[in-house]
Amino acid sequence: MRIKKFKIIFKGALASMLLLSACQKMNRPGYSNYPKDTNPPGGPLKFYVAFDGTTTNPLMNAVDSIRANFASENPLTSIAGVNGKAVQGENKKFVKYAKPNDWADISRSFTISCWFKRNGQTKNNAGTNGPEYLMSFKASTGHWSGSSLLVFLEGDNAAGQVKVMVADKTSDSWFTWENSNTSSIPGLLDNNWHHIVLTYNSTNSIMTLYIDGVANSKTRAWGTHGGVVFDASKITEMRVGAGPGTNYDSNDWLSSTFKGGIDQVRMYSTVLTQAEITALFTGKL
Template sequence: MRIKNFQIISKGALAAMLLLSACQKMNRPGLGNYPKDTNPPGGALKFYVAFDGTTTNPLMNAVDSIRANFASDNPLASIAGVNGKAVQGENKKFIKYAKPNDWADLSRSFTISAWFKRNGQTKNNTGTNGPEYIMSFKASTGHWSGSSLLVFLEGDNAAGQVKVMVADKTGDNWFTWENSNASTIPGLLDNNWHHMVLTYNSSNSTMTLYIDGVANSKTRTWGTHGAVVFDAEKITEVRIGAGPGTGYDTDDWLSSTFKGGIDQVRMYSTVLTQAEITALFTGKQ
């Protein structure tokens, strides 16, 4: 009799637990249909947002397809992208995620891929000339920028610059394609969709920039640094379309937001080959 009572109580407790669990999940958008990419479990593609959702829920439209990782905020409008939908960057607005899944934990070498469309001079949030961010990782790392990753563009219709900063557990480095080394990129900000890929190869500590499937002849090297080891626990926010700063009403360059289109953001824990990068470009992925 005691065993029977114990079983009844256990079933009732289980039912209550299931009901409570269901209620707790109601604050999160239902999974539904969202863009997916071919990537085996544990594959190199660790974070992927296509922005192709067509629902009235902006969080659903910005879901990361690798782990159904929903943005915590998406105030950006949906626009026609290079392939399906994209998002339109806006002054003082950007998309937030808590983490880049396990990309920062596992990436010793890496690839970042994204499509963007920007017309003319990049601006800070107050309208003065300055950088505009494809993405950044806000982090409590102790780094002066308050970040562990910055990827941004700067320039005008005539020539654009690409600048990347990586800060890991042992140091930081800038990888730049800019005026000082005569490697600015014409046509980068000409109001057309362009594909940008950045690969960091730990075997030679070198970052390579690809624009529209073509590798820039000027690679950038982080001395003999080797493998990147991010302090993943200290990444507090992944931002698409903004720097890590909070001075949105000032001309603070670290708080600037992107004012163009962004589409097909991907992060891999390996270095993609030229053939793989070409496939992404020709497939508009």
């Protein structure tokens, strides 16, 4: 009798536990329906935001799909992108993330990819001619720029220039495609969506610029620097659509924001091949 009674009590307790577990699963909030990219755990794609969210929460609409890394600020308007939705850059406004996941920790070589759409002359926040940033890392490394990464455009409807600055633990370097090198790019700011890719290869210290799937013939070298070693612990903000500065009401070129559309921001810890870059361009990814 005691054994039978114990079995009844045990079965009752087990049923209660299963019921409680089921209730807990039912009450668990669901994940947001945001885009995800094919990338194995620990794969080369370290940060990816498509800006395709359709919720009323702008932070969820700007979520990074690799680590479900939500933006801390997103004051930008959602617009039609090259693929799904995008964000419209504005004067003195930008999207802010705490970190680019572990991209800066482990990337010795890297690839940065995004789509942009800008019409005409780039301007600083005071309205005079100046750069407009696709991306920057605000950092407390002691570098004069207050950053460890700058990616920005300058130009007008006729032609545009691409400028990149990388500062790691040992030194910094500029990689530019501009007038002084007869490398300004026609039609870059013509109010159409364009795909930009930047690759840095640690084996030869060379950065290559791709526009709409085509490699620019002018590569840029960082001497014999080799692998980039960011001081990731000093990166205080990742900004999409702004420089690292905070003098927003001035013509400070480091504080300028992007006034066009931005879509499909991707950051890899490897150098993508030409075929992979072509696939991103043709697939509007």
